[in-house]
Amino acid sequence: MVCLAALRTVLSEPPSEPPEPPPPSEDQLEAVRRVMVTVDRLRREGEAAAGRLDALTALLDTLRHDVRHLRGALLAVQEGVGSSRACCNRTASDCDGQLAGRLRGLHRRLDQRLQLHAAGLRHNLSCGAAALAGGVSRQQAVSIAQQQLALYDADKTGQFDFALESAGGSIVSTKCTEAYGARAAQLTVLGVPVWYPQNNPRSVIQAGGRPGECFAFHGEGLLEIGLSRLVRPTEFVLEHVARELTPDGSVRSAPRRFAVLGVTGFAEEAVPLGEFQYEERGPPLQRFAAAPAGRAFRAVQLRVTSNWGHPHYTCLYRFRVHGRPEPEPQPWSGGGGR
Structure with a gap:
């Protein structure tokens, strides 16, 4: 009888509530704040790098335009030499010498422009590499990449979509x-x-x-x-x-x-x-x-x-x-x- 009474008492007691999870510690909150500061800094550095990339793209477009222009000038020179051979009383050696001189001038102009653009590219790339080397470690870069991948997996926003x-x-x-x-x-x-x-x-x-x-x-x-x-x-x-x-x-x-x-x-x-x-x-x-x-x-x-x-x-x-x-x-x- 005593056992039955004890069993009824246990069954009549309401189930205990599960314990609430402990609140985040100060260290955890501080770690989250540090991550947010790092992400913000990396975002600003990424915007600066995007600006440098746009400048490099503009330089490459200018270089392509110059190469096309010089190529057209070379073709014009060749056509002019051919017509001068047909219509003038110059010898073939005179025409070849004139053509070689103009070609050397075109090559010098092209080399100068290429060297100028290459110097600009080296300067921009060295600035970008120095900024990345001084601002982000390999471990931080891997961590940020993992965070961005997690954000992409979370519907690209990391927030609940109430319209989904x-x-x-x-x-x-x-x-x-x-x-x-x-x-x-x-x-x-x-x-x-x-x-x-x-x-x-x-x-x-x-x-x-x-x-x-x-x-x-x-x-x-x-x-x-x-x-x-x-x-x-x-x-x-x-x-x-x-x-x-x-x-x-x-x-x-x-x-x-x-x-x-x-x-x-x-x-x-x-x-x-x-x-x-x-x-x-x-x-x-x-x-x-x-x-x-x-x-x-x-x-x-x-x-x-x-x-x-x-x-x-x-x-x-x-x-x-x-x-x-x-x-x-x-x-x-x-x-x-x-």
Whole structure:
């Protein structure tokens, strides 16, 4: 009987709560701060290196132009010598001597320009190498590379996307947006088409991003996107395919001007959260800060009003919504005592 009473007592006791994880220590916080400072410094050094690379590219373009110019001058000299042989009373040895003199002058000019450009290249490369050698160790470079790879694996942003379809986002409506109806790519079996790709607005909130995996539409477009939960937006991310992956090296179909509005319900007016411009010469993934609205939203409207010059359609590849989630309101239970 005593054992049964003890067993009932144990079974009636509520399960103990698991212990809360300990807060991060000061050493851990300090390590994180040091990493952030290092990343910021490396970002600035990377921007400086990109500037030096642009200068080197400009020097190489100038060199190519000079070489083409000298080559044209050489051809002109050769043609002139040939015509002088035919029309003048000069001997072949006189013409050959004149040609050799002009060729020596052209070679001297070319050597001088090459030496000048080579000196500039050596100076820029030595400056860049000194900056890298004095600023980053091998271990730091490996660490930063690993962090960037981890960031790329984390949806390229390292932040949760509340519009992502696989996480609960959805396309609520496209209003009067006219989808582009071209069917260029298809899967065929023995010459018979068995599958056409769908121009689906859901691709805007799906992970992917390969060339052609987008929502194409004529003129202006509007998408209402349901978020995975009640969110106070802080940032929007618009991503287009890289120009290196396009046939002509341009992104004319990319959105240019667009606006984002917050939506809380069908009967309520949408709240403007910002008007933005996607830069044609910028990176494929561009971030835009949301205007503070002082409230949370269950959906957002993406309104695209122009592109970068494509005459037939605009392509939307990926749109992300970052922010702070808000607790869901508790439904009224209708309880109350009498």
